[in-house]
Amino acid sequence: MQGFVSAGGLCARQGSKTQQTPASVELNGVERPAGFGLKKKGDKKLKKVVSIVLVFVLAFSMAALSGCGGSDDQVTLNVYNWGMNIAEGEDGYINVVELFEEKYPYIDVNYTTYEDNESLYTRLKNGGQSYDVIIPSDYMIARMIDEDMLLPLNFDNIPNYELVDDSFKNQAYDPNNEYSVPYTWGTVGIIYNTKYVDPEDVGNWDLLWNEKYAGKIVMFSNPRDSFAIAEAMLGYSLNTEDPDELRAAADLLIEQKPLVQEYAMDNIYDLMDNEEAWIGVYYAGDCMLMIDENPDLAFYLPEDQTFNVFIDAMCIPANAEHKEEAELFINFLCEPEISGGNMDYIGYGTPVSAAKEYMDPEMANSPIAYPDEETLARGEAFGALSTEATQLMEELWLEVRS
């Protein structure tokens, strides 16, 4: 049971128990009757202090009551997703979480976001907070399965899984389709500002190493995506575990460092939109959102170099508290109408082809979200790296960044 005060904003599940006893105060987990220590009747000062404390307790309990709506069996579902990775009802797009809560009124979704796969992994490893639904990428799913961090899904609760295209099943990260349901897929490419970048320089990853644009280049702040670009430049596999190749990739990143304005994740939105930076590398879906904001921006995939094709899939972590509701949520996101409306906003590819029917045709036919077969053939998916390779990459990345 969480502390009474801290539960104020979060609507403690089965909150009725605490609500019935508003006269008790929990301090350091020890429950004591309110007004403890008030023995001397004449002590006005102490009374004053106690009454101030009581006012605060009352205020907090009111906040807790009004927040929870007084219902008894509310379930709070903790969904942990990437930033900018769900339609939230802005600009006429659907609000996925709200629609879900309307369909299942007894579930409250507590939606929070993380910056990258590595942060998600660390957060889960450190414990403390339990999540019910997470949406990591392919290589991270493989790592999590390896370390027993995910629960096998009960597909009886996810009938919509049948709608997921076969090409997204039996992937290397989850070969038997036990732990994950694909949410989106996409590519990593270059976004640049056509006002400042010479069209002749455009074409491959080399643009990110072009000294003409020193200080105007934004790079990934997570090691896996950054190394993949250097590896593609050098013609290596994006899944190389060879220490020499990783070393060479790190050297290339160190060489690039003086040209880099910022190592960023979602902050790239701001930098590209304001034209503070001219060249960036990011996920295709997000790039489409940026192009919406600033029409001078354009996106391309490298002409004859490898790039990463990723799948983000929904999983349930091992310490989830509401597995069944989590499966309902996963199922809901696979509904063609929801998936379609959702992808309209986030701009990633949907693994549910039936959803395209519900999508804005411009988006459903976008070459950025759905590159042609020939282009996609140059893509390479991330697989899980061995612990040693992951560690080496982290060490080298630290060297690049410090």
Place this chain on the structure above:
Amino acid sequence: MKSKALASPYILWMVIFTIVPLAVVAYYAFTNSAGEFTLENLANAATYWPTFLRSVGYAIAACVICLIMGYPVAYVIAQTGASAQRILYLLVMLPMCMSFLLRTLAWVALLRDTGLINTFLGFFGVGPLPLIRNAGSVIMGMVYNYLPYMIMPLYTVIVKLDPRLIEAAQDLGCDSVQTFRRVILPLSLPGIVSGITMVFVPAVSTFYISQKLGSTSDVLIGDIVERQFKSAQNPYLGAAMSLLLMVIVFISIGLMNKFTGDEEVTTI
């Protein structure tokens, strides 16, 4: 005995929130992921000495600038009338009412190439000037954020100076420079020492300012520690770095206290 009993809540607080976490940091610093004792983390952390050096250098620069800027301010505030004093003191404190993350972001909006200052200069065909992403902007961010920590202890000490001592110095023939150098400055030394401590310690371990205002090579030790805990999943190295940083801070404070001799040093 009675005073000890009164201190017990604080002692309990200290043990739970200072001593225990310190012990945890020390534990991590000396173990590896298998839980065995090792000195490897410390050795590894020590290889980042250029970053340590940079952090200390920037923090010292920020301290010196804070002192040069803060001392006159504290002195002027201390000399004004009681009501003006309160308002001025409040003005110094005012920026601290806002989150320091937000204040730093505000500087980004001002300084960057497409920021307010450069846009304004652009109207006159000037620039864009390289105002951001260099050592200067990081140090400026530190000065801006930590200046109140310098002014507050200085003010507290200067306002309590006995004016009769200054009068006595003047009576005995000191000119104003001599009065300042031989009377006011030595007497405000405790304030200077605690001001420097209060600026140096947060500045040397800061991380956000350098990420937002610095270039990709202005990485400070706080940034690396943050990454170790947040995404690199290597708390052992992070803890070792924190421990080294702590040692550096203690040595600096010790050195400073030594130089100030047996003056009574008050920390506020």
